Amino acid sequence: MRHVTVNAFGGPEQLVVKSMTEPLRPGLGQLLVEVEASGVNYMDVYQRNGMGNRPLPYTPGLEGVGRVREVGEGIDDASGALSIGRRVAWINVPGSYADQVIVPAAQAIPVPDSFATAQALLFQxxxxxxxxxxxxxxxxxxxxxxxxxxxxxxxxxxxxxxxxxxxxxxxxxxxxxxxxxxxxxxxxxxxxxxxxxxxxxxxxxxxxxxxxxxxxxxxxxxxxxxxxxxxxxxxxxxxxxxxxxxxxxxxxxxxxxxxxxxxxxxxSYVADPAELQRRAGAVVDAIRAGWLRMGDGTAYDLERVADAHRAIEGRGTQGKLYLRP
Structure with missing residues (x-):
């Protein structure tokens, strides 16, 4: 598995892609998700600069979308929305700059397969x-x-x-x-x-x-x-x-x-899982209805994570930036 690591606070050059051989396994109430895209947000820049009090080293990123690869025990999923192969998004899972992520089932937001990648990144x-x-x-x-x-x-x-x-x-x-x-x-x-x-x-x-x-x-x-x-x-x-x-x-x-x-x-407004799902549902409904339009965004390969951070800091970007693991 590949993931981005920050070993010291500072500029974009502190973002380093590393590999790990030990496989991730979901625990109780968790999903293992194969990441389709990791959202790049300005909060990631703050944390990289040392303003987020993150202990070093750490893997940045809070947001992403992907498909469920493995389901942990203790998940009540009568609808099948969180079953293997289903597409889910998340907006507050630290360590999302990676090609696999452990996502708590309570924070997994089902998203339609028909949504383009940028549409399925729901943080903004x-x-x-x-x-x-x-x-x-x-x-x-x-x-x-x-x-x-x-x-x-x-x-x-x-x-x-x-x-x-x-x-x-x-x-x-x-x-x-x-x-x-x-x-x-x-x-x-x-x-x-x-x-x-x-x-x-x-x-x-x-x-x-x-x-x-x-x-x-x-x-x-x-x-x-x-x-x-x-x-x-x-x-x-x-x-x-x-x-x-x-x-x-x-x-x-x-x-x-x-x-x-x-x-x-x-x-603060999505700390309660039910409130998260309600607010996310309003967004999904708006996108489906067509009046909330999400642009295509700008994709960067995971190895270009530093370039993505330079772009968002430079005020030259429009719309969503994301990494493709």
């Missing part, structure tokens, strides 16, 4: 599902700002919000990404380039009223302006910090504009 889509459902009941006409709107989560947020009838403005870092966001259905796009300046244009687009909801995964470079760009009673949700930790906020500054600050973590 389930993230979008919890973001649009937990902080505001989005109604037609609500004004929503989505940062990094050409990224994996951002592009899905745009589609989900438009499905709910919202007016959506997305931010991007270049014209090519802006075209992608428009094609996803955004009503307006702000190309903030490398300096992240978007507030003046946002106020102009909203007749200085601001937005009812803002999703900020960028952090330090954008969060203060995202807060200032809210309408009365609006909410900004911090869901990431790609540019660094955002500055501290004085709660007194929220009183007069009547604005709210929230934060969210996908893992």
């Amino acid at each position: 889509a389930i993230t979008a599902q919890y973001l649009v459902s937990e902080y505001r009941t989005v109604r037609p006409g609500d004004r929503v700002l989505v940062h990094a709107a050409a990224g994996g989560v951002g592009g899905l947020l745009v589609q989900w919000l438009k499905h709910l009838g919202a007016w959506v403005v997305g931010t991007t870092s270049n014209d090519a990404k802006a075209a992608t966001v428009r094609a996803l259905g955004a009503d307006a796009v702000i190309n903030y380039g490398r300096d992240y300046a978007f507030l003046d244009e946002l106020k102009s687009l909203t007749d200085r009223r601001g937005v009812d909801l803002a999703f900020d995964s960028v952090g330090a470079a954008t969060f203060a302006a995202s807060l200032e760009g809210l309408a009365r009673g609006g909410t900004v949700v911090l869901s990431g910090s790609a540019s660094g930790r955002p500055p501290a906020i004085d709660p007194m500054d929220l009183i007069n504009p009547c604005t709210r600050v929230a934060g969210g973590s996908l893992f």
